[in-house]
Amino acid sequence: MNARDAGSAASLRDRLWHWLLPAGADSTARVLLIGRGLRGFCDGYIAVLLPAYLLALGLGKFDVGLASTATLIGSAVATIAVGALAHRFAVRQMFVFAAALMTATGLAFGAVSSLWPLLIVAFVGTLNPSSGDVSLFLPLEQSRLAESAAGNARTALFARYSLVGAVSAAVGSLAAGVPEWLADHTRISGLFAMRLMFFWYAIAGAVIWFLYRGLPRASPHTERHAAPLGQSRRIVTRLALLFSVDAFAGGLVVNSLLSLWLMQRFGLSLGAAGQFFFCAGLLSAASQLAAAPLAGKIGLLNTMVFTHIPASLCLIAAAFTASLPATLTLLLIRSALSQMDVSARTAYVMAVVTPAERPAAASFTSVPRSLAASLAPSLAGGLIGMGWLGVPLVACGALKIAYDLSLLFAFRHVKPDP
Secondary structure, eight states: OOHHHHHHHHHHHHHHHHHHSOTTOOTTHHHHHHHHHHHHHHHHHHHHHHHHHHHHTTOOHHHHHHHHHHHHHHHHHHHHHHHHHTTTSOHHHHHHHHHHHHHHHHHHHHHOOSHHHHHHHHHHSOOOOSSSOOSTHHHHHHHHHHTTOOHHHHHHHHHHHHHHHHHHHHHHHHHTTHHHHHHHHSSOOHHHHHHHHHHHHHHHHHHHHHHHHTOOOOOTTTTTTOOOOOTTHHHHHHHHHHHHHHHHHHHTTOHHHHHHHHHHHHOOOHHHHHHHHHHHHHHHHHHHHHHHHHHHHHOHHHHHHHTHHHHHHHHHHHTTOOSHHHHHHHHHHHHHHHTTHHHHHHHHHHHSSOGGGHHHHHHHHHHHHHHHHHHHHHHHHHHHHTTOTTHHHHHHHHHHHHHHHHHHHHHTTOOOOO
16 A cells, blocks of 8 residues: 555544544544444344254244343443443443453353353353344443534534444344355354354454443543432433333344344344344434434434334334235335434433433433333243233334333423533
8 A cells, every 4th residue: 555545544534533532522532432343243143043043952932032032131230230330330340341251151142052151151151132232331432422522523423333333233133144155155054153253243242341441531530430310210210211111122022033033024134134134224324314303303302202213103014014025115115214312212311310310311221221121022932932022012112102102101391512
């Protein structure tokens, strides 16, 4: 590469970073965006591979839901720990621990084959069977990003964060077809190829460990001074209760179970499922570009509600369609709308609490979500196993609509601070 080419590459990189970081955002957020991208890539293929991997090990459909439940309960416990300990430990230390746990999770899940050891690893580790981020990393990254910007720049930064996660998860979904390709074109068995993907998950965790180890110290607000909830306790409690309804509904249709549903109802192959989730992820990512401008015009709360309801209606309709193209079309429309509330929701929570309460608020609004979501996959897996394939989709859509209307009624007069 000559000097001119190197200069062009550097200029393109600088423009990309400038676009990813909105004006007014701290440059240290770049590390968090890179880490989110690596995790999103891994989450993307894990969510698609997980049911196929467990079935290949000889486990049943109910066990797929049970494993998803274990991961979400474990995430809830870890998030509780973050909220309780954030004021005692440096945030950077907790980031490094989370990355080390991700590495251990990948190694262990790819090495064991029995149900109970797998459930223990799922509970303790960082696997994510859903389309959103429910891991130990979430409250840590949210609170650190909230300190990196303010006002509209904060909403835009959270939108970029969600965008990176959605794009990387979409690309990761395509990678779910790698084991199938290896089994067809090499002497590697399909099961061993799937194990290799979990080992790659471990490698990604090691890379994130090196990235977060180099994070600078946080501002005085958050470094060892994150206070438990005080004056914002009431509003955070109300939000957490409503978010738990939304999370329970979402847990009925986490990506791993939606993948299982498509395979069972339409005989979709692993590679085709990966391609669908890639397209769905790209649509979710594209919607993040519109989330921040939309929130600037109609407000954070309205963005959360009025993009969610049409998405839920599409999900309900998908349960009743008989053809694969119609079903996939409805699910893709849902993907284009259902995640627009993510960055708005995070920015709203960070804006209605004091800076010192942000790590605790991020944790305590995530915990009920994880706990509520953890109950749903086992229920949905059992319903699918009994042949009631459409019930989880209908229940998910109906509950989410009820959540949206309740949220709008309860918080329509609460205005977030800049």
